[in-house]
Amino acid sequence: MSKQALGRGLGALIPGMAEEAVAEGRMLKEIEIASISPNPYQPRVDFNDDALLELSLSITEKGVLQPILVTAKDNGYELVAGERRVRAAEMAGYKQIPAIIMEGLTKEASIELALIENLQRENLDPIEEAKAYKQLVEECNLTQEQIAQRVGKNRSVVANSLRLLTLPPEIQKIISSAKITPSHARTLLNLADSGAQLQLAEKMAAEKMTVRSAEKLVLKRRGARRSPELSASAEDLQSELQRHLASKVRIHRNQKGRGRIEIHFYSDPELERLAGIILDTGAGMK
Known part of the structure; x- marks a missing residue:
């Protein structure tokens, strides 16, 4: 029966x-x-x-x-x-x-409800969680602040989660398998070279490093293999901009000292958020 x-x-x-x-x-x-x-x-x-x-x-x-x-x-x-x-x-x-x-x-409401319900109730791994946030941004046109309010978390939690998706897919798999934590992974965002990021991620996982040890490892690598385009102060500024904007940032300079700053975004609402922060219009708090 x-x-x-x-x-x-x-x-x-x-x-x-x-x-x-x-x-x-x-x-x-x-x-x-x-x-x-x-x-x-x-x-x-x-x-x-x-x-x-x-x-x-x-x-x-x-x-x-x-x-x-x-x-x-x-x-x-x-x-x-x-x-x-x-x-x-x-x-x-x-x-x-x-x-x-x-x-x-509606289709949009169904997507939003499905993702938020899963974020609130299901034990998603960090990359699944980050991808769910990204879907809410892209599919439902929600800002990071709106997502944070719906799932009951601080906006910085959502922003830091999304930053994990700027790492190479191989590192994302390491995070999903719980071999390193998101905190370990975020230290790798201070490295511009994806090959170096993967090498250090594998080392962190193999040696079961603490986050503090991972930070020291990344700092050591940056000192040993700093890009010829950037000075130490410029790389520090690049890292500070990433933390402030909660998005991937790259500074490019030529031998004459001229250059450009690249700021990555995932959607129109994300672009508006970044513009609001830069212009200090308040849009960045949406």
């Missing part, structure tokens, strides 16, 4: 949830897992088998205590948030799962 999503009624396990959902114009019901299609904007790339098994055992014992979010689509549903719960419930042998059905969502 197939298991049901919950051994008891939804109201018994989630007091007030049904009433709250009805009050907000949402429907709370148990739906067939087979009728759910994946969320195309799911920020999670990898699902840890051990973590899924642990969640599956918890569901077997206690049921699914937190409903997933879906929207009605064609003859079934499209998942908005809760893919780990769906997978774990399937592993536990469940055919149905409690779901809140969101009505009348």
